[in-house]
Amino acid sequence: MNAMNEKMTERGLLRFITAGSVDDGKSTLIGRLLFDSKGIFADQLDAMSRSKHKRTVGDTVDLSLLTDGLEAEREQGITIDVAYRYFATPRRKFIIADTPGHEQYTRNMVTGASTADAVIILVDVSKVKLREDGGVDLLIQTKRHSTIAHLLQIEHVIVAVNKMDLVNYDQTVYDRIVKAYQEFAATLGLKDITPIPLSALTGDNVVERSDKMAWYDGPPLIELLESLSVYDESHDAPFRFPVQLVARHNGHEANDFRGYMGRIEAGKVSVGDKLVVQPSGQSATVKDILTFEGSHQSAAVGQSVTLLLNEYLDISRGDLLAGSEQPATLLKNLTADVCWMSDEPLDLRRKYWIKHGTKQTAAKVTAIDTLLDINTQQRHSAEGLKLNDIARIALTVQQPLAADAYDDIRATGAFILIDEVTHQTVAAGMIRLAA
Known part of the structure; x- marks a missing residue:
């Protein structure tokens, strides 16, 4: 390993x-x-x-x-x-x-x-x-x-x-x-x-x-x-593990197997490590780390694994398992840079879906802080966004996101916005600051 x-x-x-x-x-x-x-x-x-x-x-x-x-x-x-x-x-x-x-x-x-x-x-x-x-x-x-x-x-x-x-x-x-x-x-x-x-x-x-x-x-x-x-700088970053799937046995086994499947997006983890479940804040301890090759004592960024915990906790897809010493920041309001990718312009009156890691929740763009001028690299005010515009915006989300600044950890600092009617991706974003 x-x-x-x-x-x-x-x-x-x-x-x-x-x-x-x-x-x-x-x-x-x-x-x-x-x-x-x-x-x-x-x-x-x-x-x-x-x-x-x-x-x-x-x-x-x-x-x-x-x-x-x-x-x-x-x-x-x-x-x-x-x-x-x-x-x-x-x-x-x-x-x-x-x-x-x-x-x-x-x-x-x-x-x-x-x-x-x-x-x-x-x-x-x-x-x-x-x-x-x-x-x-x-x-x-x-x-x-x-x-x-x-x-x-x-x-x-x-x-x-x-x-x-x-x-x-x-x-x-x-x-x-x-x-x-x-x-x-x-x-x-x-x-x-x-x-x-x-x-x-x-x-x-x-x-x-x-x-x-x-x-x-x-x-x-x-x-x-x-x-x-x-x-790979994310190798030395704090541990980040977005839960993709909760794995259970078929109901006929004597032992109650419950594993949390996903890909390690940052850092590393070992058996015995103390973790925190976000956004709930529950504490957990790593009992075992499984792959198709069997059980392992440790795993690192880029590996897809199943984590077993000592505790019985309410954890589901969209939750984040993070290192207890350096957990992610819980955000309901955030500032981000976005590239608008839709032919339909941004509508500040509408709600969108935000997809962050494995979590999806409702979001609303509350303000356009600045629009970036590609030629001069100067930022100026704007009332709307159209196709290919790059801007800094303020967002409010319905459920808190366990996130990091994009400059620190790319995987947990990136997101996309989705049109709730057409289900088309309308923007790609990078979290910069907590608002």
Whole structure:
């Protein structure tokens, strides 16, 4: 078990997404990574070469077709939904999320980014505006996706300046774009930023160093991804276990088995640990920890387990088992940042459902504190929210939530709002402060 915990602390698996504006080359970059790292099979290549939506000239394989799987995506040459792909190198395993660039599909980008360890922000050198004063005007979606990456606390940001072949691999253009992005990132508070020049279409600096950009002394993209340190901070956080299901025997057993099933979202637990049941506040002691492999003395974040307690308590789905020394905060009023994901604007007169961990209860938005201007990163007052708006709001919930600030523990600091009539997700939120 100790070996398993160490493995979870420094993971060999990296989850990353590609983000940026329309036609920046996100799907092509992923296709190039898969192709050059031998992450696709011969039958996939054959199917791509015969595709009726083949968008390249001559015999060149259209690598973006590897992730653009929907018929509408292939027809229009754009990404609409989030596409997940898996591949591995001798040094690491990867899960890639190819996210849409169009503003109307920002909600899909939020979905892909919510579990990411790293983000590759692609900047198309042919689309940015190089001003006469030496400055550079970045595209609004580049700024929007960078803002979302910051709000979601994605640890690593790679700025991939793409299509360098279109500017003859000019270092001056690259340096100007990187400087402009770093200045914008400073207003966000993004810290761990690594720039890299490349061409996804030709493969320059993707898997191997390009001799066309000898002035670049860093590693190619794949080596950079392999070297990123992914330390799971939630491993050292206070214990958090949202109860998904109460397991009972079939009624014919002599012993009264009662186990609480779920996934450990933060921290670790051992037999004998003292826990608190939230929101009721009851005390409990861990009697046993079960998995399909049998009984264990301890378990850590990321594992799905069944906990047995010494006490007979009223615990059900939606409750949280937390470490008794550092329990979660019970909130009925809270402040949160949200990305509005619905075509229907926010209606302050309506009630919504809030889904927080395994708990669902009624909620009402009581106020819009500020609306974030993506271009300037300034906040100002607003009377409503529409699709893709990012704002700080005040919420009141019907039943108290056992929650943490998103910056402290992502799993217990995140939530979604659901339309009570259509059952559609209308917003994704991150808890910031107790109101």
